[in-house]
Amino acid sequence: MSSTDVYSAEPALPRLATSFLSRPETEDSSLKSRDDPSQRWNLRRDMEAGIQRGANGVFKCGTVIGFSKLRGKIRDDDFECVGEVPRLLLSSLLWQETESSVFIIHPSNYAAFAPETLLASLLTSPHHQPAPTREHAIQRLNNVQLLSIFDLPSAVRAISSVSERLNELQKSRRTSPVLFIIAGLDTFTEATIRASNPVKGAALLQSTLRTLTRLSRVYAAFLSVMLVNTSGVGKSPGTGTPSDPSSDHIHSVFHTVGSLFPTLLMRTLDQGIDTHLLLSTVKGAQVVEVVKDRVGDGVGKWCIWKA
Template sequence: MSLTSAYFAEPAFPTLASSLLGDSFRETTKRTSRETVHDDALSRHDGQSSQEWSLKHDIEIGLRSDKDSIFRCGTITGFSRLREGNADEDKARVGELPRYLLSAHLRRTIPSHPSEPRAFIIHSPTSSTFSPEALLGSLLSSRDEPHLSHDEAIELLDSVQTLSVLDFATAIQAISYVSDALNQIQQQRNQLRQNQGQESSSESCNGPILVIIEGIDTLAEGLIRTSSPLRGTALLVPVLRTLTHLSRTYASFLSIMLVNTRVLGSIYTNRNSNASSAPPGQEQQVNADGDRNEGLHSVFLHRATSTALLPTILSRSIDQGIDTHLLLSKVNGRNVVEVIKDRVGRGLGRWCVCD
């Protein structure tokens, strides 16, 4: 399979998230308590300024153009998880924070034009993380004031375009569609500035737009299985470069989030168990890369007792396309999210409990 043939695959047509909701779900969805961000560790760090290390503040302010924010425009943010505990539970957990950030973004952002999308979601049709039902439930369960009615929440979902992709080829098509849409949005905003004046329209014309891509690592892994790691990477890298180009071209209003559905590393008691637990045929690769981790380490995992966070060519390739990388793991039974990489900011090492 070549990159050229992938671009000629059947396109992934965009769909409004609200149009996928059934009538029964519209009527029966109840408000549920949203997963709240806890900060139990703050009391143990009274001698430090919480904003020096706590990620809670960045989560609360959400998507911003501020260069000091973790979730800022002009960058690609990655969300990954460790291999630990229940696989299905961990897989669902990695999407909770991006979904919360999306819900907060929809509530706070005022579009410059009524028909302008506020978010694009590229995901697998078999995943429920960013399904319309999950998004609607997240909007309704928000504790932010004022509380939304069902109709108000569904109206917000009208500004979300979802693109279902079955394989890597259709993911390329979906990214191409988003690229064209972003170009059109920029032209419309430039025209609006000319009509209204730079000062009067600057805020509305720079409203953030969020692009979420779920499972591009899993799609690439499927590509690798049908060909080879090198060939699969050869197709993946141009896509990551395209996303980087988009984030820089539309840096004033675009934020891209990659939600990785494959795990990064595993926690073992020693290097020997690390090697023995590796999949057949990968022992040599794990041993060779065990001490070379592309500079990524969790502050909660001792380097001598944990495997490399990026043990494969695929995981390292994905990380190269990420500016800010967040890792979700369990520490003493609590869910913790921490910044293990911040290429363009000062967020490295920030963390918080996120239950």
């Protein structure tokens, strides 16, 4: 497949999240203990603040934020959890900013951003007290557009479609925050690599990441771009359990896994990310840590965000 084939593919058609729907879910929002050594940094505070236009906080407008899980001996459905933090941020934005817009590009079979999952997240969000009605939550989902994709070419076309919409929002002088989530770009690139070769796949990914970086800079006043990586980073399955160190103490796993980006694809992906968050399960606790922070001083910070 040539690079021109990618850009000639048919665009994905956007769907409003409210054109689907279904059952709610519950989420455990337990926080870590006060004596935890990472107490001085807590992702919950950044999540409660939501998408920030200023220079403070992890989740800033004008940056590309990546979310990844560790590979290794983990269940396949654990990879859905990598979408939970972006989902909570999405819920925060929809409740706090009534004029906000959200665009989500996701694999058609990826449940993390299915309409019913988004609805459940809105219904259980701590940012709306008392608990909202189902009708109210559905009304907020009218601000969300879903673009389902099947391969890398359709992802590229979907990104182009959102780019046009961002240009329209800027021309209309809209100032409300916009959240742009792209899930599964790494997985579709892996498929392209298997069908051709690593260099070609990495080149296509690099070109797409440049587009996302450009969008984040051009629309820095109101846009936050988030990449949700569904294949994982670090060791391949069957090569160990990096998320389960022998110590009984819950701590950062960054120093236990060796190289997080051992392949050309993973290194290319990381190069296109400003702030990279790694989610892992350690002794049954959900740990998140900053493994890259191009625009701040967050590298090495971590916490238990969900027990």
